[in-house]
Amino acid sequence: MSARTTLADVAAAAGVSRSTASRVLAGTDRNVDERLAKRVLAVSEQLGYRTNPVARALRRRSTDTFGILVPSLRNPYFVQLVDAFTRVAGDAGLGVVLADSGDDPDTEAARLDAFHESFVDGIVVVPTSQSRSGTAIRKAGERTRIIQLDRWSDDAGCGFVGIDNHAGVQFVVEHLRSSGRERIAYVGAEQESSAGAERLAAFRALSRPGDTVIMLPRFALSAGHDAARRMLGSGPLPDAAMCAADVLAVGMLSTLQREGVDIPADIAITGFDGTDLLELVNPSITTLHHRLDALAQQVVGYLVGEPTVGEVRIQPELVVRGSTAPGLLEKSSRQLRAMRVEAR
């Protein structure tokens, strides 16, 4: 915490002007005499000089830092999204500031606004609500660069990068049908997200007689249990449960097993977002893998490039595990080890 070395100190010690020192240290201008450059570098090293990022940002009028706002960090999927974005942005030399909206459009609007009090050049937002997030996002977009990730909202007036939900649903349905499942229950939640709406619509478009739809009042942690109970309490069990979210799948699996239902013999279960959660249970759960790095790459490209209002969709990939394919139990547990995820 000693008094920090400044550019002026380095310049003085190296016997050059601040201009020259800056040119060398910021690497902005190649045309510096090699001997001088070397001297500046050496002195800088010796004095332990570090550019003051605040001063640089003020002068350059850019912080190279971006904010990301997700509905909630309690949802592991959003954590993985944040993680991927942070990594990709970091590789591009960009800083990231994180915030969450507590799943509430009003808080979301406040956070969006708060980013202006902070050091960000732009914002990536996963909207909480398809119908209620648009206004705040549009407003933020008037002041700063902004892009929607994973979910979009009405009248947001900015770009969107997300996954191809229709394709995802199709992959899952095809997989289930081709393994002989004939009565698929789609398990979703009446929720305000564009992703949820797209998935349900896709399922409806592909469904056949015998299929059903179970909508939970909300995506609570207990929703999986509730869905399982509802299923057990009403007529013959479907032979597949296609969950629109991983948490639903996990809760459902544990409740069904508890009641003596055999998975996957009696009923197959699938998740959707490739969350680590799905490997915590036994059998582990078939899901879609989303190429989060590709998503993040698109977002970063957008943030540092030309602004667009276009839409980018990344195709998910099906990951078959024990919850739909008994033969894969062994393989699945081997994969599991490979895809090691630590805990504390």
Place this chain on the structure above:
Amino acid sequence: MSARTTLADVAAAAGVSRSTASRVLAGTDRNVDERLAKRVLAVSEQLGYRTNPVARALRRRSTDTFGILVPSLRNPYFVQLVDAFTRVAGDAGLGVVLADSGDDPDTEAARLDAFHESFVDGIVVVPTSQSRSGTAIRKAGERTRIIQLDRWSDDAGCGFVGIDNHAGVQFVVEHLRSSGRERIAYVGAEQESSAGAERLAAFRALSRPGDTVIMLPRFALSAGHDAARRMLGSGPLPDAAMCAADVLAVGMLSTLQREGVDIPADIAITGFDGTDLLELVNPSITTLHHRLDALAQQVVGYLVGEPTVGEVRIQPELVVRGSTAPGLLEKSSRQLRAMRVEAR
């Protein structure tokens, strides 16, 4: 993205000096004529003025923003820690920048260093390793304010805020014994964290003949399964498994159930960190609740107050659920609804 209104614009429009405008808008000086103040406020509002945080930070030599570095975001416990810190810091008007070390001391050192390129006044770090993190933390401490959270490392030379692991272990052991369990297996991992070491030591100090210790090679997602298999494969089952981490407990429960073991009748299972994960399974798992807000409050107090090298410990609270107490199944599922955690 229009040209931003500056303080000078506001001052000009209000017919006052920048000094006065600043005094009003920064709220730093009460002694401003009320009429002038009102005029400034009105004009500022009308022009949509927002203080440029970068310029303010440069002048004030402080960003009011802090970095938090955790071993990994794949561990839900650290996410909850980050979440709590972000919330408490936000309430205190502080910004937060998040980074993770990928569970690697070298990456950790790099991230610590990178924070200097960023806009932080100080750092809170959850060290990856008790023995290998100290050097980098001490070095960072020479340049900036820093504090350790949840885990400490040797020779870090800075303060620490964490939970009282000894008390936590004691609460769990007492609960298990008082419900008639006599052969407790402690399930941990040979891991580099001070928290792990403290928990194991506490268990050893409290253990009786008949108790056992199972140490997994590492805290992989599959560790819970491995522990369960090891248990099933070697003599009579213990009547309680006390896991040093929540992920272990969840993996273990699902594997044991799969093998027909009844929980809690045959064996009780406990977690440690009160992660949401534990409510996803059935029965939900007894654990300790950590008052993360209190932890965060301490950390914030330290960051904005006088630096110390002292240590603060917060007592955990026991949360009894179905995995140790059959009668509580019903109650537990009601709690579950109350402590709703959404998914996407």
Place this chain on the structure above:
DNA sequence: CTGAAAGCGCTTACAG
């Protein structure tokens, strides 16, 4: 109570 001036630590036209 108010304003003119200095300065936070950089970067970048501009002139040489």
Place this chain on the structure above:
DNA sequence: CTGAAAGCGCTTACAG
């Protein structure tokens, strides 16, 4: 290729 100067947008002693 190099340096003197201006300026990014604020805040804060200082003088009045």
